[in-house]
Every structure is written in structure tokens, then in C-alpha cells.
Amino acid sequence: MIRNLKRKITLRNLVSICLFIAQSSSINGQAFRNANVDYYSTEMKRLLALETGYYINGATQGQVDVDSAMIMACxxxxxxxxxxxxxGYANVGDSQGERLISAGKIHQAKKLLKSETGPDKVRLLFDLANYYLFRPGSSSGDLDSTRVYMDQVDKITSENKYKNWYNEVLKLKGKFYYQSGNISESQKYFEEIVKSCKNSNDVPGLANALMNQGVFLPFNAPGKLALFQQSLALCQKHKLKTLELQVIARIATIHFVTDLAASEQDLLAFLKLGQQVGFRHLQYTHNVLAYLYIQTTDYVKAMDHAQQSIKYMRQTGDWVLQSFYYMRIGDVLVRLNRTKEAMAWFEKSLEGPLTRQTQVFWYKSFLSKSRLFLYENRPAEAAAFVNKITASFPPASIFDHMQLAFVKAEFNASLNRIPEAEQEYKRFLAVADKFPAEHIHNEFPNVFIHLSRFYFNQKNYGQSRLFAQKCFDLSTRQQSVGNLSLSHLMFFRLDSAAGNYVSAIRNYEKYKMLADSTSNIRQREKYDELLVKYETVKKDQNIESLQQSGVVREARLRQSDFEKKLTLGGISILLIFSGLLFRQFRAKQKSNVRLERQQTEISQKNDALHQLVEEKEWLLKEVHHRVKNNLHTIVSLLEHQSDFLTSDALAAIRDSQHRVFCMSLIHQKLYLSENVTTIRFPEYVGEMVAYLAESFKTQHQIIFDVKVDSIDLEVGIAIPLGLILNEAVTNSIKYAFPSRSGKIEIIGTSMADFYQLIISDNGNGLPDGFDETKSNSLGFRLMRGLSKEIDAAFEVCSGFGTKIMITLSPETIDSRVLTPKL
Incomplete structure (x- = not known):
């Protein structure tokens, strides 16, 4: 806000509020410092501070100015x-000078400035200039201090070694002249930054410069929205997501006053992008959307977003502003005619300590509760409640003065204190015309329509029409359908009173069209209520007519006789019903005893079955353990026998030894595992490869690269695959690298409908013309046979080395329990 127009909250009050927040963790369950946000980057923390500050400024309808709101947010x-x-100059954490300024130790920061040099001094000059420039209040001394530090930093950065600070100095000057009220001079500096960024092809800097140029323009200035839209286009094109969130929020603020439908889309876009980038503090946006949907009378969506704001409040620990979120739920419930529940939410929003320091947060809730008393036709209670609160807490802002005057006018009018009511309405009007346009929302047309009703009831039709027209004009501009329909209703009543029935009918049709289109369910409910009242009145009239004609006595006799018979009949039915209930109770008792007995028998059988299963699993593990031991015995015997053999016989024994170990390892895995029917194949492959490498003493000449997806294989598949793996790796070790080093790669791939195991090497490959289908090699015959046994496709390729591929079919996977491990 411009410096000489922005003093809505006194510096003393702001300091009091901030000290209260800083010193109070919680009072009566109401927290006054939010959960820390250390999980955010500096950029995201800045976004949080900005959006929280703008929310406080909007939620208080400008009565906490932007600069004060930013300090409160921080x-x-x-x-x-x-x-x-x-x-622009501090994205890597705070400096010593910044910490001193944030702690309010300005004198020490100035003292530090004298000893600082280089970039640290430049940064501290910027910090001091920004401190005075955005200090709340309207003291001319703040601007004078800003100019002192601004001139110093301008002088230092004019040297060649600080040319990279050039745009920051321009930005500081633009902000300075904006705060001084010289908008045209301010815009010159922002335009110079835009030009500089374009010349240097600095896209992020250009997007930021265009946004700042728009921010530092008055709310209704021509071109403000266009600057934001240019910045948004750059952000979206170059994926500057955090900056894009800031720009969307600024566009939504403009549209909130000029185009509610566009503002809705902006706010929904902010929610979507915020979730994408991990911005968790979305309660402010949901709360604003709830308010928007109240204005458009879409109360279902309003309630949804009001509840979402409370959900995000709790997730992020945003307790300081909880009064606003609870109050919004109450606002929606009032529109849904759920007044009892609405009152409970208003009271919840007032549960925190009611103090002068926190008044800025809870005063709207107090006013909302007061209006609900009036809505429920309880003006005396409203008056008592208002007088009780205002005795200790008079309104502290222009907005609160206006809204309190409106509430007082309403309860005085309801209590037939017409002069007092008119005086309070005049108090409201005295400041309404001076209220900033960007903060005029639904409350103003609502007051105007009440003023129109007030003067209509006093038969002052001229004043009534004046305020009905004001409500119509403002509601049209704000697209507030509910108030627009009420304007037409007042026009209908005024035209009827003036005898202008054609215009009256036309306005009533418009009222019905708008009312039915926005609240059809509510209109039906009101119609049902009126119908019940009509039938009740009609019945009362009939009774009165009977009494007057003398027929009522006979009717009473008949009614008495009927009531006696009805009573006897009712007693009889009650006795019969009681007997049936008792019989059913006894039957249920017997059934429960029978069910308990059956449950006990089932539990005993389940325990027995569970014990049997455990015994069978133990026996199966014991079988696998003994099979493993027997196979290891065979391996040892083969090892012993190989000591007495040479050449081909020895090689055959070695191959058999490896094959037996391959199966032994599977049984070892089975008895060591919790699951006795499947093994974890990746672990098995790793141990098998390690064993073969050690057996053949490769001494790191051969590199093994194992990449096997995590799966469990049933033993009937695991053993054949293990034997195939053994044969393939053994052949590669023995024949692929006769006189050089090499690499053997094992890849296991698990897909939705197949599993494939590939063993490849970069060795000499197979001889030219080699046909594995006609080969008499025991190894190849064994691999083909094992593949056929498990219905797997077996392929051999040779080129730069040898590749063996075994692919299990979908039928094998479905029938043989192949389970991917998650």
C-alpha cells in the first residue's frame, strides 16, 4: 500500500500483536505460533510468508495493511x-545483519554496518533499506532513512565489480517511489528492470520483474492485470512453478473483485499447482474458495472447501488463524438454515482468549454470532451479547466499526427502536463510501438490502429504492446472485406499493428465476414449511367453526369414545407385542448359547488344525534339511572321488558335483525360509554364481554382472532353472575365455505375464554353423530337457559372445506359483 494511505493498524497495536504471538505458545488450547516449516526451501518459505500475509490482509478486509500483515505472517x-x-539477493539463508533486524536490534545492525565490507555490506544496506521502507505506519522519517541506505547502496553498486546488483537497486528505487506515492516515477524503474532482463535474456528475472511491476501499481490501475498475465505466460512456458503460484494468487485477487468465475478458476489452479510443487499450506486458498462459493450460493462446494481449510490447518499446524476457518463453516451453515450447528461453530471460533492483542483474529466471529442471534429473531440476546463484548473490546478498525453499527441497527430495528436504528445505519454509511474498493465484498450489498427493508417498513419508499438500487449495482458488479435476487424482490415490493404492477411482476419473475436457480432445494423446503403452516391454520379455522355452530360437543363425544377404544386397542396390542418380544428374547438367548458352543468347538478345531499345519511345516523343513545334507554328502563323495580321477572323468565328476550343489542349495534355502514351498530367486542366483566363481578359481579374470528382479519361485521351477543356470555359467567359464578376461551377465526379468532368464557372455561364442538342437553336448541336452520340463522356451544366440534365453510361458506362471516380490 502507498505509505501515506496505508495506516490501518497502529504501530503500537502491531508490535503488541507480534510480541503476543512471539511470547505465547498456547493459551486455553489456542495456539499463537504455528508449527515450524524447516522442511521448506528458502523460496518456499518466502512464498508461505507472502501468501499468509496477503490472506491476513484480505481476511481483515484491508484493516491490517499489507506490510503489517507480512510481519505478522513471519x-x-x-x-x-x-x-x-x-x-533478489538472499536465497541462501539469513545473514547476521538480517537476524539482528528480525530481532528488532536495529541499533546493533547499524553498528555492524560500519565493520562490514564487500557483498556483506551491500546486503546489509539492502536489508536496512527494506526494513524502513516496509515498516508499518506512515512516518516520513522511515522514508528518509530508506533514502539514506538506498543512496549508499546505489553508490557502492555503481562500481564495476557490483554490476550484478544493478537490477536490485532499480527494484528498491521502484518500491521506494511507490511507497512515497509517486507511481509514475516508480514504474520507470520497473520498466528499466524489464528492459534490462530482456536485453540479457534473463527469463526468470523478466517474469519476476513483470510481476513486481504489477504488484506495485494501485489495485484498479489499467495494465496491472496484463502485467501479471505476461509474467504468468513466462512462468508456465519455462516451468517457474513457485513464481507461477505467486502470480496466480495476484491474478485471483483482482478477479475476486471483478470476475468471480475467473477467480474461481485461478484459485483452483493454485490448489493444483501447489500440490504438485509440495506447497502444503493450502488452507488459505480453500478458505477463500469457500467464501467465493457462498457469494455464488453454491453451498455444497462452499462447505467442502471450508472443511478442506480445517483439514490443511490441522495438517500444517496453522493454529493462529483458526478462528477464520471455524467461522467460515458457521457462515455456510447459516445459509443452509442449520442455525444450531452454525452457532456451535461460531462459538468454537471464539474459544481462544478474547484479548485486545488477538482481537484482529476473532472480532469477525463475534459479529457473525451477533448476526445469527438476529437471524434467529433473538434481538434482545443479540443486544446483550454485543453490549457485553463491546464494553471490554470496542471496535479497533474501520471495518469493525461499520459492521458493529450494522448489527446494532438491526437489533434496534427489531426491538422497534427506530431512531436508534437509523442513527446506527447512518454511522455505517458515513464510512462505507470511503472504504477501499478492493476490500468491498458481500457484506456491503447485504447491508444495503437491509437498509432498503428498513426504510420500506417506515414507508420511506424513496430511501428504500435508493438502497435497493445500491444493492443491485454492487451485486451485479460482484456477481453475487443471492443479493441480486433480493434486490429484485425489494423492487417488486416497491413497485407494488407504487401501483406499478407491470414492473412489479417483471421484478418478481426475475427474483423467482434467480432464487430458484441458486437455491432450488431451499425454496422447496420453505414451500413445504409454508404448506404445513397453511394446513395448521385451516384446521384451526375448522375447529373454531365447529365450536361456533354447536357441533363441537358431539364431535368431542365421538372423539372421547374413539380415544377409549383406541386406548384399549393400544393396550392389547402392547401386551401382544410385549409377549412376542419376550418370546423372541428367550429364543435369542438360546440361540446365543448354541452359537457360543459352536464357536468354542470351531475354535478348538481351528487350534488343532493350526497345530497340524505347524507340525507338517516342521516335518517338511526337516525333509528339506535331510535332502540338503544327503546332497552335500554326495558332493563330498564326488569331491573325494575326483582326487583319484583325471581328464574327462574328472571333468564329468566336477560337472555332476556342481549340479548336485545346485539342487542342494535350493533345499537349504527352503528349510531356512519361513515359506517351505518357494525360494527367493535373486538370493539363490547370487550364491550360486559366487560358488561357481570360487570353484573355477576365476581370480577376478571374469566379471559377473547379476541383475535379477525380486521374485519367489516354486521349487518345481527353481530347481530346473537353477540347473540351467549352472550349465550355462559353467560353459561360459570353461570355454568362452580361453586366454583372456571377460564378463558374464545374468538378467532375470519379471513381467505381468512372463518371466525371462538370460545368461550371456562376451567371449568367443559358439563355432560357426553350430546348431544347438542337433548338438550331442550333455550340457545343451540337459538345458533343453529342463526347459521342456517347465514348459519354457529355450533359445541360444551367438555373435559377440553367447546368449542363452529361457522364457517361462503365461501358463507356467499361472499354474506353478511364480510370485513377484514387492
């Missing part, structure tokens, strides 16, 4: 108060 999350303003 205090809430224990962030540096300079974070919203130092995006």
Missing part, C-alpha cells in the same frame, strides 16, 4: 521479517 512461522522483500 512471526507466526518464526521467519525473518525481511523474507518477503529480499528475493
Amino acid at each position: 512471526e507466526m512461522y518464526s521467519l525473518s521479517r525481511l523474507l518477503p522483500y529480499n528475493e
